[in-house]
Amino acid sequence: MKEIISQFEQKLKKEEKELHSDSNANIENIEVELLLDAILKQYGYDFRNYSAASRKRRIKNFLSNTKYSKISELIVHLLYDTTFLEKFIFNFSVTVTEMFRDPSVYKTIRKIVIPLLKTYPFVKIWHAGCASGEEVYSMAILLKEEGIYDKCQIYATDMNDSILKQAKEGIYSIKSLKEYTYNYQKAGGANSFSEFYYSKYDSIIINNELKKNITFANHNLVTDSLFGEMHFIVCRNVLIYFNNILQDRVLKLFNDSLILDGFLCLGKKESLNFSTISDNYQKIADKEKVYQKKHE
């Protein structure tokens, strides 16, 4: 009998704990909504349609690096202190990237996208969510090797000003060099990777000639408008942080920005499937997520 009572008490305790953690999670969800509304009203940044899990993870991660213990305590501080807001934005944007990330994507671009780009007198390429620029310089190297860099204009955008500053500088840690060289070769690189940078102390610095046709600019995919007449849009590993509503809105923005026959490249875990624009596109490379806009 004693054992049954003890088991019953343990069960009750467990249920109580679960109820408590459920109610804590609910309160946190309310706090997240209030915080995001406050940032939108005060600063115009709209993070409400980032995926629920991603929003909460980023905010809790930010909170853990402050002296506060509750999400709602952040609100007042964020409203009055723009430096604190900048740190919040920086934390909200996940900026992980690398040169020639997923090398097979670049092989596909070389094989399928470049031949068509070669037929145009002038080519406009948009890298949306470019982070610290490695992806953009990878494209610049590829265009150079294919002999069309000089007729290309690349727009590299991100919502995060601090990361854009790093992108413009094009200075990367020498520690990444081995991996970048390996990726470059796997991506079909025809030269020695060392032709595209010079070394200084423990850094590599991208050659200026690769920078001359790149315009880095702040652009927020949630609130800003389209970039017209693009031949190629690359937006990789950004949509993954958005919910379906926002993914669809951003894909429409890309659709409006692309010329007919223009190409769109998404991240490996992203897709046009189920979006309202998917019928306008032909799948060019399934795994590499390269699509081409069809004629009406």
Ligand SMILES: C[S@@+](CC[C@H](N)C(=O)[O-])C[C@H]1O[C@@H](n2cnc3c(N)ncnc32)[C@H](O)[C@@H]1O
């Ligand atoms: C994981 S990085 C991807 C970098 C690169 N495209 C790649 O695949 O290696 C995601 C980038 O998207 C940017 N980002 C997130 N939300 C954005 C938005 N609403 N508008 C523009 N950029 C955004 C972040 O600041 C971050 O630099």
